[in-house]
Amino acid sequence: MRAPSKEDYIQQLSIDCVIFGYQDKQLKVLVPKLNFKGDFWALPSGFIYQNESIDQAARRILEGRTGIRDIYLEQFRVFGETGRSTKTFLERLIELNKDKLGDDQFNRKEFEWFTRRFVSIGYYALVDINKVTPQQNEIDESIGWYDIRHLPSLILDHHEIVARALDTLRLNLDEKLIAFNLLPETFTMKEVQELYEAIYDKPFARNNFQKKILDLNVLERLEKKYTGAANKAPYLYRFQRS
Amino acid sequence: MRAPSKEDYIQQLSIDCVIFGYQDKQLKVLVPKLNFKGDFWALPSGFIYQNESIDQAARRILEGRTGIRDIYLEQFRVFGETGRSTKTFLERLIELNKDKLGDDQFNRKEFEWFTRRFVSIGYYALVDINKVTPQQNEIDESIGWYDIRHLPSLILDHHEIVARALDTLRLNLDEKLIAFNLLPETFTMKEVQELYEAIYDKPFARNNFQKKILDLNVLERLEKKYTGAANKAPYLYRFQRS
DNA sequence: ACAAAAGTGTTTGTGTTACACCCATGC
DNA sequence: GCATGGGTGTAACACAAACACTTTTGT
Numbered sequence: 001m002r003a004p005s006k007e008d009y010i011q012q013l014s015i016d017c018v019i020f021g022y023q024d025k026q027l028k029v030l031v032p033k034l035n036f037k038g039d040f041w042a043l044p045s046g047f048i049y050q051n052e053s054i055d056q057a058a059r060r061i062l063e064g065r066t067g068i069r070d071i072y073l074e075q076f077r078v079f080g081e082t083g084r085s086t087k088t089f090l091e092r093l094i095e096l097n098k099d100k101l102g103d104d105q106f107n108r109k110e111f112e113w114f115t116r117r118f119v120s121i122g123y124y125a126l127v128d129i130n131k132v133t134p135q136q137n138e139i140d141e142s143i144g145w146y147d148i149r150h151l152p153s154l155i156l157d158h159h160e161i162v163a164r165a166l167d168t169l170r171l172n173l174d175e176k177l178i179a180f181n182l183l184p185e186t187f188t189m190k191e192v193q194e195l196y197e198a199i200y201d202k203p204f205a206r207n208n209f210q211k212k213i214l215d216l217n218v219l220e221r222l223e224k225k226y227t228g229a230a231n232k233a234p235y236l237y238r239f240q241r242s
Numbered sequence: 243m244r245a246p247s248k249e250d251y252i253q254q255l256s257i258d259c260v261i262f263g264y265q266d267k268q269l270k271v272l273v274p275k276l277n278f279k280g281d282f283w284a285l286p287s288g289f290i291y292q293n294e295s296i297d298q299a300a301r302r303i304l305e306g307r308t309g310i311r312d313i314y315l316e317q318f319r320v321f322g323e324t325g326r327s328t329k330t331f332l333e334r335l336i337e338l339n340k341d342k343l344g345d346d347q348f349n350r351k352e353f354e355w356f357t358r359r360f361v362s363i364g365y366y367a368l369v370d371i372n373k374v375t376p377q378q379n380e381i382d383e384s385i386g387w388y389d390i391r392h393l394p395s396l397i398l399d400h401h402e403i404v405a406r407a408l409d410t411l412r413l414n415l416d417e418k419l420i421a422f423n424l425l426p427e428t429f430t431m432k433e434v435q436e437l438y439e440a441i442y443d444k445p446f447a448r449n450n451f452q453k454k455i456l457d458l459n460v461l462e463r464l465e466k467k468y469t470g471a472a473n474k475a476p477y478l479y480r481f482q483r484s
Numbered sequence: 485a486c487a488a489a490a491g492t493g494t495t496t497g498t499g500t501t502a503c504a505c506c507c508a509t510g511c
Numbered sequence: 512g513c514a515t516g517g518g519t520g521t522a523a524c525a526c527a528a529a530c531a532c533t534t535t536t537g538t
Contacts, residue, residue, distance in 0.1 A: 205502075229510075233509070234518090447529075449493090471489080488535100488537100490536095497527085498528090503523090504520085506520095507518070511513090
């Protein structure tokens, strides 16, 4: 991997992404695992080119990890504590991976670039999990979806970043009508409800929930969905953008 | 003025502050005017030292402009478009101020530092306007409070920054109970209402407003305020923190 | 007594919560 | 027929908006 230089990127400024997906009644986050000894997980992140806006940078990073464009995303907070330097973390990582990262292989300049203090802009994204093919990059061992209630141990302040992203998602969910970005093209009312229950981690009353969602007047009712189950077939709905 | 160097500050990252005050039934913003020909107004701003958090930087900048500590403040958005380089602006400023900024006086290195693209973190602050003594710095011609509805012509995207700050203020006002940061120690209910009306730029019904505010259970009722006017004297209130 | 503005109470409307019931489906 | 889950209706409640009235103050 080439060392980022100051010619390419804005220095000491990064973007961290909390990519939300929904599957099996669970709200999930896309998290790569670093290809080093020590079990390090880190949110998808990247830097900002000199000639791109921060939103463009976020979209580029997201496309690189999900394979899709046109993702709903929003910046939600800047993380700028002095303590969030990667130095301690990187030193531990190097300590545990001496074989791979001998002084000759991991050059000094690169180390300095990475270990400076970083201010990070938090973005969250909502994707249809079925459309995403998680892409691991050169320094990943793997990448996968994790239930937000059972995340692996993330580096630095990434747990706080996820928590803040979830707070913002909850605040914006009704206001901005963005939940449907997490669902496939068509869905039943029960699926919407289960999504809401996963996001807020609490149950909703079935009939009142249906009324509330339908009163938004953003759903188009389609044909019924016959599942073969011994009960009334639910309607399918589609989100009406306009 | 000394040129900021990369040893001191994080490069290409700045903080812009929207400092709100309230007086004469008007929501006001503290804005300095640059001491150059051409009538340039710019929001109070600054950079982030390597060893301070972004919140600390914002507090330092705010204290420098208002003379007070312990200010309510909150980051609300990052402005990171590529087009927001100060280069065009600075070139025009230099063109208009050749006498002051000859090539020898305005050194090249300083110019380059300032004219790189900047990503800026927006903070808004709420202050008791009576406690503030606006401080102009070396490059200001003046500094003053302007009615938010009649701001002078601000540089770059600073008008958008103000608009976004106001949006966030409106959203957070009830949620976080922060309006009282704009008022003096004691105040009447009418003053609270007029403040709300200034912020939302719309009238509220007197009795319902009073009920709503009192139901928050955050105000302590004090003695009456006799103004000498030929009408019932209003009560004074104080905000209860706890 | 009166005008002006503050304080408080009552009614109306709206939207949310809770409860109840009916309908379609496959065994 | 019956269990299961989906759809809909209504009553109860809480909250906000609209309306009305009373009280205090200085002239």
